[in-house]
Amino acid sequence: MFGLNLLYVLTIVFYSLSVLGYFIDFIQNNQKVNRAAFWLLSSVWVLQLLFILMRMIKYDRFPIMTIFEGMFFYAFILVTIALIINRLYKMDFLVFVVNLVGFSILTISLFAPAGDISSRLSELFILELLIIHVVVLLLSYGMFTLSFAFSMLYFLQHQMLKRKLWGKRMSRTGNLSNLERRSFIFNLVGFPLMLIGLILGVIWAWVTVETIPWNDVKVLSSFIVLFVYGVYLFQYQVKKRRGYELALLNIAAFLVLLINYFLSSSFSEFHIW
Incomplete structure (x- = not known):
């Protein structure tokens, strides 16, 4: 359980820093910050994937059945989409908007029941x-x-x-x-x-x-x-x-x-x- 909690906290922290980076780039057009925000977002994707796999092993089912899990998986989908957009279209503002929604969903999941069904x-x-x-x-x-x-x-x-x-x-x-x-x-x-x-x-x-x-x-x-x-x-x-x-x-x-x-x-x- 401690490993899952640590992964979740790291995901929130890295995601917040990534959104902050994209926001700074939105205001200042700073490409260095933009690249840092992208790599932070990539780290978020890896952390989310590990969290899903570890929870799958722990509960022996696909972790999507509780309110918390649904929100987490929704945020994972949005992070995946954001990375694909960044690769295909290079539309930084679009990535920023998608991540803003994804981070909001992930943050709200903090208040959702996280236990097993x-x-x-x-x-x-x-x-x-x-x-x-x-x-x-x-x-x-x-x-x-x-x-x-x-x-x-x-x-x-x-x-x-x-x-x-x-x-x-x-x-x-x-x-x-x-x-x-x-x-x-x-x-x-x-x-x-x-x-x-x-x-x-x-x-x-x-x-x-x-x-x-x-x-x-x-x-x-x-x-x-x-x-x-x-x-x-x-x-x-x-x-x-x-x-x-x-x-x-x-x-x-x-x-x-x-x-x-x-x-x-x-x-x-x-x-x-």
């Missing part, structure tokens, strides 16, 4: 279907988070153009059309992942407890999230809408996603882990 739930969670259900949903959250980051950069770019704030900072946020396109692409990936995850959850509930909790807060809010992102995709692909208002819609959709992730679990009678 009860023996009653252990018998239910042994089904691989449930593991796939949770992993697929968290991957969809990762895609939606990345899409949100692109929309936030679009929002910042739009505001700087509106106020005629020219400079290096604006050029580093990326082209508006590219930001909008990439935001759409990651939503396009996240939407079917979430749909598949929800379908798997419905099948698991029917097979395991022989009921589908349609009146559960978590279930209802998840389908609301899916609907909101469906509206976004419909507006983009069918209605051919573009621009600032669509970016705001995507940002609002992500806020709905966060409400679903954090608040509905507290009021859910079915999702009790």
